[in-house]
Amino acid sequence: MTTETYTLITGASSGFGKSLALECASRKMNLILVALPGPELKELADSIRMRYGVKAMAVEKDLSTEEGCYSLHSEVIKQNLRVNILINNAGVGSTFYFYEGGADFFEKQVKLNVLATTLLTRLFLPLLEHHHQSYILNVSSLSCFFHLPRKSVYGSTKTYIYYLSRTLKKELRPHGVSVSVICPGGMNTNAVVTQVNQSGTWFARHSAMEPDVVAAIAISGMLSKKEVIIPGKLNKLYKMLDYVVPSSVKDMVQQYQMKKLKRSDVL
Template structure:
């Protein structure tokens, strides 16, 4: 059995940057993403140029069956997971009153159910490969309650609480759980465009995914509990802890 790092949502953005960073560290990879998102090309590029083992699975993780399917496929390929990076997520999409029921239910399935279930499915793998780790990709939105991010923030706050509690449970097996809460990143072309149109001050907090990924993995391997990539974002977190709620509300209300 070969030990692998499993990354969900690996075809684009932060997931892709994490995959490339892991490949540079010569870690074998299991990459998962939606079909037709360039995953196969990424996998074969990393495999042939970084001399690592790469398995790719184009699976939609929004159902329980598909999460089980992923587990079974990994086992069929004789893979064992040492590090799990739950990165796949559905982003926010406007005001709650305008969101379709299907949209936010899928969002909950992908952002909450899938990472929870995958953590459970691979738990024996983590024990076998101990010391091993789980990295859950949450968001700054789990701390800052912005309008238009209702369900999204909620799912990310879930990941934060889930990870912190699980970290205490799994410590005895030599399994650590880290949470990364990135702020704005230049991931999809649409977000890159949006980010470039921000004012100077807001633009300073935006990170390129490769920089966020490098910092995240460095701290993950130091087994840090909470990872906030970027200096400005760390500053935001500090201000959050010292500013009174009334001022914070004024600031976040302007973001609408």
């Protein structure tokens, strides 16, 4: 039986997931990379194998469906791959008002961000428990700490991930499974998000980070068994300010920003 271990990363074909894959490969981890069908995933696996000399396989699955999650698990079991690190990164973001989003979009967002993370964590738990020490890294968002207009469903999914991770950290410690959650602020992962970051508030423009930098912080934090990872000084400061600024002042700022947004929607 093979003694090689694997790190499984969901949403690995682009954005933050790709940065996590490159960071793990540079640390000589073998990889199982998962994303929707498309050439980018296979190309990434090929280039990682060549550049880092590690094993890297591409598994195409739609994780917004329950079948996708179950069939990923069956494939890993069938190939007898020993997963000792699970990184639940796949997620879909959004920045619009609740009434602007369709029911079908929200259904997909909740299924990918919430259900897939829950199912995969449960399904892969027996494999993780096989090892003396194993790790789960869940990707939440800084938005999970705030109640931001235009982030209603997205922020709620990330609050779920945060709660789940912190609870599992306690439950799974005796089983040798360390659980970490990362809460990044804005990252320039793709053209849409970069545009949102660049055209946003002073904070959004100045706090946005490059995904490669965040990935290095994420993997170091996970391996040192950090419970909550918040990358970037400005993001840490923002979260701290939330504790000290009275809710009435925060409400006023949010109302002002919403009015400003409504005016610019009309323009």
